[in-house]
Amino acid sequence: MAKRRHNFNAGPAALPTPVLEAARDSLFAHGDAGAGILEISHRSADFEAVIADARETIGELYAVPETHEVLFLQGGASLQFAMVPYNFGPGGAYIDTGTWSSRALAEAQTIAHATGVWSSAEGGYRAVPEEASQPKIPADAAYLHYTSNNTIYGTQYGYTPETAAPLVCDMSSDFMSRPIDVARYALIYAGAQKNAGPSGVTVLIADKRYSRGFAGAPTTPKILRYVTQAAKGSMYNTPNTFGIFAVGQVARWVRDNGGLAGMAARAEAKAATLYAAIDAHPLCTGHAVEHSRSRMNVTWRMQTAAQEKAFLAAADAAGMMGLKGHRSVGGLRASIYNAVEPASVDALVALLEGFTG
Amino acid sequence: MAKRRHNFNAGPAALPTPVLEAARDSLFAHGDAGAGILEISHRSADFEAVIADARETIGELYAVPETHEVLFLQGGASLQFAMVPYNFGPGGAYIDTGTWSSRALAEAQTIAHATGVWSSAEGGYRAVPEEASQPKIPADAAYLHYTSNNTIYGTQYGYTPETAAPLVCDMSSDFMSRPIDVARYALIYAGAQKNAGPSGVTVLIADKRYSRGFAGAPTTPKILRYVTQAAKGSMYNTPNTFGIFAVGQVARWVRDNGGLAGMAARAEAKAATLYAAIDAHPLCTGHAVEHSRSRMNVTWRMQTAAQEKAFLAAADAAGMMGLKGHRSVGGLRASIYNAVEPASVDALVALLEGFTG
Numbered sequence: 091m092a093k094r095r096h097n098f099n100a101g102p103a104a105l106p107t108p109v110l111e112a113a114r115d116s117l118f119a120h121g122d123a124g125a126g127i128l129e130i131s132h133r134s135a136d137f138e139a140v141i142a143d144a145r146e147t148i149g150e151l152y153a154v155p156e157t158h159e160v161l162f163l164q165g166g167a168s169l170q171f172a173m174v175p176y177n178f179g180p181g182g183a184y185i186d187t188g189t190w191s192s193r194a195l196a197e198a199q200t201i202a203h204a205t206g207v208w209s210s211a212e213g214g215y216r217a218v219p220e221e222a223s224q225p226k227i228p229a230d231a232a233y234l235h236y237t238s239n240n241t242i243y244g245t246q247y248g249y250t251p252e253t254a255a256p257l258v259c260d261m262s263s264d265f266m267s268r269p270i271d272v273a274r275y276a277l278i279y280a281g282a283q284k285n286a287g288p289s290g291v292t293v294l295i296a297d298k299r300y301s302r303g304f305a306g307a308p309t310t311p312k313i314l315r316y317v318t319q320a321a322k323g324s325m326y327n328t329p330n331t332f333g334i335f336a337v338g339q340v341a342r343w344v345r346d347n348g349g350l351a352g353m354a355a356r357a358e359a360k361a362a363t364l365y366a367a368i369d370a371h372p373l374c375t376g377h378a379v380e381h382s383r384s385r386m387n388v389t390w391r392m393q394t395a396a397q398e399k400a401f402l403a404a405a406d407a408a409g410m411m412g413l414k415g416h417r418s419v420g421g422l423r424a425s426i427y428n429a430v431e432p433a434s435v436d437a438l439v440a441l442l443e444g445f446t447g
Numbered sequence: 448m449a450k451r452r453h454n455f456n457a458g459p460a461a462l463p464t465p466v467l468e469a470a471r472d473s474l475f476a477h478g479d480a481g482a483g484i485l486e487i488s489h490r491s492a493d494f495e496a497v498i499a500d501a502r503e504t505i506g507e508l509y510a511v512p513e514t515h516e517v518l519f520l521q522g523g524a525s526l527q528f529a530m531v532p533y534n535f536g537p538g539g540a541y542i543d544t545g546t547w548s549s550r551a552l553a554e555a556q557t558i559a560h561a562t563g564v565w566s567s568a569e570g571g572y573r574a575v576p577e578e579a580s581q582p583k584i585p586a587d588a589a590y591l592h593y594t595s596n597n598t599i600y601g602t603q604y605g606y607t608p609e610t611a612a613p614l615v616c617d618m619s620s621d622f623m624s625r626p627i628d629v630a631r632y633a634l635i636y637a638g639a640q641k642n643a644g645p646s647g648v649t650v651l652i653a654d655k656r657y658s659r660g661f662a663g664a665p666t667t668p669k670i671l672r673y674v675t676q677a678a679k680g681s682m683y684n685t686p687n688t689f690g691i692f693a694v695g696q697v698a699r700w701v702r703d704n705g706g707l708a709g710m711a712a713r714a715e716a717k718a719a720t721l722y723a724a725i726d727a728h729p730l731c732t733g734h735a736v737e738h739s740r741s742r743m744n745v746t747w748r749m750q751t752a753a754q755e756k757a758f759l760a761a762a763d764a765a766g767m768m769g770l771k772g773h774r775s776v777g778g779l780r781a782s783i784y785n786a787v788e789p790a791s792v793d794a795l796v797a798l799l800e801g802f803t804g
Contacts, residue, residue: 095481099488102688110474110483117471124452124768126467128645128693131456131769164521164647165670168684172668197668283685288485290521290647290687311529311554313522327525328640330647330687331459336485411481412488 096434099412100241100387101263101283104429109287109339116335127335132328140331141324144338151341151350152272154295161294161301161316162324162334166281167262169314170292171197174235174258174277175204176310177300181232183207183255185225188215188240189418190260198235205231214419215243217382224251231255233276239264241284242416244389244423245382250274256300264386265293266344267428268354276300282333284386285353285428287340291333296320344428353428354385360426360435361385367439373397373447377421391421397447398422408441410434453791456769457598457744458620458640461786466644466696473692484692489685497688498681501695508698508707509629511652518651518658518673519681519691523638524619527649528554531592531615531634532561533667534657538589540564540612542582545572545597546775547617552592562588571776572600574739581608588612590633596621598641599773601746601780602739607631613657621743622650623701624785625711633657639690641743642710642785644697648690653677701785710785714742717783717792721745724796730754730804734778748778754804755779765798767791 097104116127123136130136145160154160163169171194175182180202184195186209198204208225210217218240219225227234233256239246241263251257256276265280272278276297283289294301294316301320304310312318312326319326324334344353365383368374368390377389392398398421405413415421426435454461473484480493487493502517511517520526528551532539537559541552543566555561565582567574575597576582584591590613596603598620608614613633622637629635633654640646651658651673658677661667669675675683681691701710722740725731725747734746749755755778762770772778783792 093476093481094483097482097486099482099486099491101685102486102488104482104486110485113485114471114474117467117474119450124450124766125454125456125461126451128467128470129454129456129459129461131459132646133774134456164523164687165526166521166684168670169522172670197670200668201666281685283688288687288689289489289685290690309558311557313525313529313554327523328458328638328646330521330645330690332645332689333647333687409481417490 096410096437097412097430098410098424098426098434098438100416100423100425102289103284103425103427105288105336106340106343106429108343109336112339113336128332130331132325132331137331140335140338141329144334144341147338147341147345148293151266151344152270152295154272158272158295158297159301159320161296161319162329162337163292163294163319164290164330166289166292167260167279168193170260170279172201173314173316174198174233175201176306176314177304177316178233178256178258178276179306180204181230183227183231183234185219185234185236185251186211187218187237187245188243190240190242190262191235191237194235194237194260215240215245216377217379218245218247220381221249227253227255229254233258235260239384239386241387241425242419243377244384244387245378246384246386248381256297266340266350266353267357267386269350282337284425285340287337288333291330291337293337356432357385357426357428360430360432361388363439364388364424364426364435367442371442373445374442386425386427388424388426389415389421392447395420400447401445404445405438405441408437410438410441453767453794454769454787455767455781455783455791455795457773457780457782459646460641460782460784462645462693463697463700463786465700466693469696470693485689487688489682489688494688497692497695498686501691501698504695504698504702505650508623508701509627509652511629515629515652515654516658516677518653518676519686519694520649520651520676521647521687523646523649524617524636525550527617527636529558530671530673531555531590532558533663533671534661534673535590535613535615535633536663537561538587540584540588540591542576542591542593542608543568544575544594544602545600547597547599547619548592548594551594551617572597572602573734574736575602575604577738578606584610584612586611590615592617596741596743598744598782599776600734601741601744602735603741603743605738613654623697623707623710624714624743626707639694641782642697644694645690648687648694650694713789714783714785717787717789718742718745720796721781721783721792724799728799730802731799743782743784745781745783746772746778749804757804758802761802762795762798765794767795767798
């Protein structure tokens, strides 16, 4: 079996080879630190340099303004589902475009009052709101929460929603994939394990109005207040040091490969190739409606489950992995994050074109 | 400079060489998975095998009974400071033996009612309660929380406290260092970054009476209920996959090197050597009272700050790292976790013996 297959995993997912090389080179001895990257203190000058570099490189990629700051937390997007209402207060408005946004709303409602203002559940989560007909957000909404890319259903926003409310975005599966005007967001959060690194670290870009003050309930645990971590440079407690190192390396790789604009162009080209092959194939139907198609997760079905099974077997034989749709929806899915080479997409397209059921 | 120095870090800390080798060997291709350990799905059979192995090896080391289970979470001990009161309810009793137990109590009191029942703060946290004179725990305590080893002050329990209340222990800095009767605990939790692995993963051993049911407030976020993760095999959301892999490798290394009894003997021998050198040295005074001395973190002072500074410089020149006391207490500290070789302790002792200020 090939040591490294074409990796279409939804996450944890493919990482750029230079990132793996950097991890390898730091494993037994990180520079002159005298120990490996897993073994140095988070309070050491060596790790301070690692976290500062990760913070600054992400800041540079996104042109993060002085009003905002980058944080590194733990617990994945799922912990943010709780931290957002704890920090932004009750009365959030949620746009439901799939499993994760639905879970975010449910968790917010566990803690306090929160409202769903739009959902594509009925159509099988095939779309996000069209830019020209965005849902109306209640004037008194404490914040508006949306999911920029829906990993499971393969839909993605092509724009930043308009709202007067503080804008909160779960950007887990398209973080670092395209330029974004950070200034428009009160909070961006992203589990790193798609485009940005290994699992176990969550990257946040927060408006300091929300990360440097706390206006929530006094019964909110300190560890769940953004200000607690922000005031300590993401080191109120021991962070996932290796995860932050890896995210920093990914950010450097993005910077060295055209930055976010370069990533966006690359993603656009890969996605266009794959969607074209799906649209042209007599057995295939894309899941997402066209205006909502994701450049990160491409989802489609064949006419029968037997065809899908046969295709997965052919893909496996051709050295590909990760093409089975999420267990909650079935079908096929190719996650084509930043680190997935165009050659992998080309190989998938060639396989698809030759597949007759 | 030596690529790998004698590593006396308090955490993240030294890891056994075979663990680093396993990480290196899995970095680009984990077995036949077709991708590196950072890049495989947490839902893949390959990762299921990784987490099952970690769970079972820890189960074997501690002889975890059927009544208990092993979980892998994120957020460090600090997130447990909040999860414990959320899951065990208000009315916890806390024994305060240092910074971390004090923080645990403060976090519990943020959420609900909780009480400190004993503290060694006044004496500079030089002791834990003596076994023969354990503090009286209120009969209606929802649980008793203690910290088995105090990383900063260098004190450690040599026994398991007697109590009728469910016993909860922060075992972060002596987990995997000695045999424990797990059946006596309602919950053991440990940030892995001392004896058990890299930072970013928290290992729990929980009595299923507490991890398989939830009796807390309905406003508790789902992500903070033990049952949420327990019911999903620690994969309610994407876990720190690499961290779990590394913890599993550490557990295997412990098993292959005499198990917990072997680790305890090794720790006892290293600590005895170092304490003897400190006690014999005219310039040195141990911080902890004798009955509370830690086998993991050895803390001491010299007569003057200038001597300590000179000793740190000499240690640095001799290829040692991590010997500065915690910034909150000063002095000197040698953390001699499982992975610190006896030869490193011998080198430190030799340096100390030759040090005249």
